[in-house]
Amino acid sequence: MNCPPTKQLLAALLMLASLNILNNRQAQAELKLPAIIGDHMVLQQGQKNPLWGWAEPGEKITVSVNGQTHTTTADAKGKWKVTLDPLKVGGPYEITIKGKESITLKDVLAGEVWICSGQSNMAWPVAASNDADLEIMTANYPKIRLISVPQVGTQEPQDTFNGKWEPCTPQTVANFSAVGYFFGRQLYQTLNVPIGLIDNAWGGSAAEAWVNRKRLEEEPAFKGLMERWQQTEKNYDHDKSMAAYNKRLDQWKTAVKKAKTAGKPVPRRPRPPRNPLTGNQRPSNIYNGVLHPTIGYGIKGVIWYQGESNASRAYQYRKLFPFMIQNWRDEWNQGDFPFYWVQLADFRSEKPEPADSDWAELREAQTMTMSKLPNTGEAVIIDLGEAIDIHPKNKLDVGKRLARWALAKDYGVKIVYRSPQYKSMEVEGNKAILTFDHVGGGLDLFDINTPVGFTIAGADKKFVNASAKIIGKNKIEVWSDAVAKPASVRYGWADNPILNVQNKEGLPLTPFRTDDWTGITAGKH
Template identity: 80%
Template sequence: MNCTSAKRLAATVLALSCLYLMNLNEAQAKIKLPAIIGDHMVLQQGQQNPLWGWDEPGTKVTVTVDGQSHTATADDKGKWRVNLEPLKVGGPYEITIKGSDSVTLKDVLAGEVWICSGQSNMAWTVANANDGDLEIMTANYPKIRLISVPQVGTQEAQDDFNGKWEACSPATVPNFSAVGYFFGRQLYQTLNVPIGLIDNAWGGSSAEAWVNRKRLEDEPAFKAMLEKWKKTEETYNHDQAVAAYNKRLDQWKAAAKNAKAAGKNPPNRPRAPRNPLTGNHRPANIYNGVLHPTIGYGIKGVIWYQGESNAGRAYQYRKLFPFMIQNWRDEWKQGDFPFYWVQLADFRAEKPEPADSDWAELREAQTMTMSKLPNTGEAVILNLGEASDIHPKNKQDVAKRLARWALAKDYGVDIVHQSPQYKSMEIKGNKAILTFDHVGGGLDTFDVTTPIGFTIAGEDKTFVKANAKIVGKDKIEVWSDAVAKPVSVRYAWADNPVCNVQNKEGLPLTPFRTDDWKGVTAGVE
């Protein structure tokens, strides 16, 4: 190659390199928005709403919508944030964001935004609920907007996720949370405003997985739980677990082949190992991978359906559950937003005689949370469960009971919303006279006129089935000929209690006990 050709080649390479760098810089100098902020989203009415994203550090970003304009400068990590003034309910609005380039968000509505969270009973889909086929074909609600957050378990806080807002339709609703959708639909039909629903539920998840790890570490009550996890984190090797599983699988295949040849049933196939380090029980895993990318987005409140995975540690849940709620509220920086949950349904075999129950103790822990935090509420669903299925398919009535709380407490609708709850006990001879709060139109029974589900005990702490009689709008008399001097009364204290007391509006009496005797999950960490 002569000198002239070499110079031309060098000049060409230099030009192409410059062009490549210019294109690279241009490609990098783009506004990036998180999935939670996009076309078709719903912004919470009546409050300021944060919008955020990323651009080149130092870039001035301007956001305009409906006559208002806000400017922010991207920090050294490229993140910027503005707060929109409240938008009038309705829409659609267009939001323009200008920085290194320009992005326009279309079909944005202003209305009511709720997070639908918890474990599998919240994740349970519309398609699998009662009359799922009918529900899907009628799900034409373009002003209800849906977004789902994928299940990512990690100790590293995530800033984004793979998802998008979509209008509710027969095409988008089948795999969405059934409780979430039915709740949102009830609000929409009652309030006639746009509804935004964020589904981030993860089946089988433990409550501690939804909490900031630093907050857990700062609380002495969770020290033992975290120490157990630290041992797992230091010793667990997933590659070794998979290798061991593959050996068992090879052995199973050989055994299954021999069984088939002999005309016998094959042994059960071994279960593949789940990595606890990326799963839904490790403290903070879901907080980081699922919740964190949405923290700060403008919401009205949260509906929650979880507790089955913590039932064996029900006494711990007394502190853990309100601790989790407070953690969310602290980090959202929207004050004490409403938080409503579903109490555990009836499940497992019915017991012929009174017995201890971890599920009863978990229900008790859930109920206690209402007295520990403001703007909280519990939907009691003892009459909606299925003994042989931990996933009751009647999600419509579950959602309605949650919606009652929201409509009454947050939207000014005059409606009975809270289940009757134990207030006090007076002993007269061999009878206990119980008084209840929140009885609505008065105490009532379902199916048969006699109240059932009560047990009674004396000082020996031995419970027996009790007789009961409604003796006033808010009072029930309980007794047993086997207990001369009653000390304690319990109601619906079982995994799957046989009980029938409700108010005249059909909301079941909240399970309770009048004693504080040590339970089976006391001290379990």
């Protein structure tokens, strides 16, 4: 057929459109599952578990497992969902999903499922932690299952991701979250049930990136935060930033040649710009790209290690952190599931005299969250940090301290699980008498037999280093000859405090202050 050029073009476009429609229909018709649902997965035992996927709109879907069968119909967008009755702990089970096509999920276990979330200290892999060689070579736990969610930052909610469930082996554990693995391994060794671990941590991430944007925009407390980001979204030009970077790169290459010719040190290569619009700090970016594809999957709870990126806005974190937890709980529709976090470790240079600290204020905000929400808990690791490395390598003890919370609160194991915590203060002359809760077998000391880490101030708010003495199972006396009438006592109130109080089980005393004087991060958004 001879057609004028314009008609040939039109015919070609119509053909392409027809092919696209056909391909879309075929894609819609294909029976699909999200990555979180697949072979080797662990379903949360003792509760009903949703399973979902996509098929042709109106297609009848039947899901069968272990004698139970559930039927549903795909909606107008092709999505379908069923809810399985509780499965007995163990397995392996096979799950058959039938529509016009059929999928069989194999080697499915029923046990305990936990999400391992936060920023780089949760993402930190087994391979980079203490005794990595020994830990990896012995990681043969076929009933511990692992899945990792890739880092995708977007404002568009994602339905799935590139990942799959795998049994725990030396090969699969090496790049998995060390804190998550050690937590899960302790649960497995104690409970002897299958464990499923979902690692979705993203290094450097800010808490606001993990929250539904609509919720943030509706909350007046975050007006300043959202306005700041709206300006960034309006004004940032990544192409312009890249052009400026390429110019600096060319200048650097020229400088390198000159330096080599002159026998001088080579200058440092400039860093390329990070696009904040696709990064790990923009509100809701991680919620949409990382968390959303897993929301609704049956879980027991969450462990969380984050806060470094929010330390400069610690007062805001008092509201933001519990707000984030509640957002997750609301959208998961599983009630107040357990949520346990790691308090920030000691980091940065030690200071001989009392000083303000944004990290201390962030730790305080974390501790406050336990009184704001039920089924929450804090693993204190103020004794496990490294002054020159924001990523302490001892992840084993971090995982164990989180596991104590879960074992005691969720599985009925009779162990001490909580760090001692400040309760009250009485003043007698120039001495402050402090009383503590959750002391376990009693207050104790590490390394030396005198309590260290306390500072004291009068009404002038001028803190000095203080002397201290344990005077009972749950009491400490604090004083300084420089303060006649104490108004406040602080403990561990520094980026990297020198301290040594713990309980007899070895859990460190939670850093605290008895005052509520305005801190250095107040009002920062």
